[in-house]
Amino acid sequence: MNKQTHHFKTVDELSVGSMHGLLRDAIAFKEGETWTVPERPYVANLFYEPSTRTKMSFEVAQKRLGFHVLDIDADTxxxxxxxxxxxxxxxxxxxxxxxxVVRHFEKQFYEQLGGLSIPVINAGDGEGEHPSQCMLDLMTIKEEFHTFAGVNVAMIGDIRHSRVARSNISALKRLGANVQLAGPDDWMDHSLGCAHVSVDTAIKQADVVMLLRVQHERHAEQTASQNAKRYHEQFGLTEKRETMMKPGAIIMHPGPFNRGVEIATSLVESPRSRIFKQVENGVYARMAILKHVFESSKAIDYALRDAL
Incomplete structure (x- = not known):
């Protein structure tokens, strides 16, 4: 009987219970709990698209857990x-x-990987999903509000091209949060089942203002530099809009962020901002994902052995 593997491909494959379990592990790692994978296996990082936060935090997570890391340069x-x-x-x-761990420009690249006997962790698939980013975003919200039920989340910006938006919307809705979308009409995706409101309305009602990067590389034509100021005024989190936010509301952005476009420079490290906390939490969330994948795959393997 062939060995079975436990992949980490999409948020939709995770139950609500699994998401809460991953968050508990991530928070425990942040509080100093340790877990070392047996036999120090090798884990390969294969990134076909540029990345700083995701790639480096996976590598730090792997090293903290005791893995040997194989860093594959797709360009060479x-x-x-x-x-x-x-x-x-x-x-x-x-x-x-x-x-x-794979980041790839093709949506659902993992569908062509049937037959592999090692776990595949999705680090971003084109315009599909970004499940590990979702987990660190959930962790950041959980630390802030201690619950998801009734938390109002406004996602603002390039929704249609955002894998972060797809993963986060799916997870947040199942966890009981309320999600509203705002941004240019051409960049909305009505299939996601969320209300589309004005930027000012979204910001006034939100507990979490989650800004999304303008993804020039996924547009047929890049946004001209002279339009950056116009976008910031119409759809960005300006200093004036920040004053509309509720007391206790926070600012998030998956990064990389364009200063003066999605967010005013003065707000990037303001008291409301959790942007660099998200980066910090990325290490712990990815430690939890690696633990989840290896423990689940081992449990499946043991079950198959017992069945023989």
């Missing part, structure tokens, strides 16, 4: 010779990698 790998994603990961598996 056999990908440049036409090797498929499956064959690249299958090669890493043959070399000895026990898991692989």
């Amino acid at each position: 790998s056999s990908v440049q010779k036409g090797e498929s994603l499956y064959d690249t990961i299958r090669t890493l598996q043959a070399i000895g990698a026990s898991a692989v």
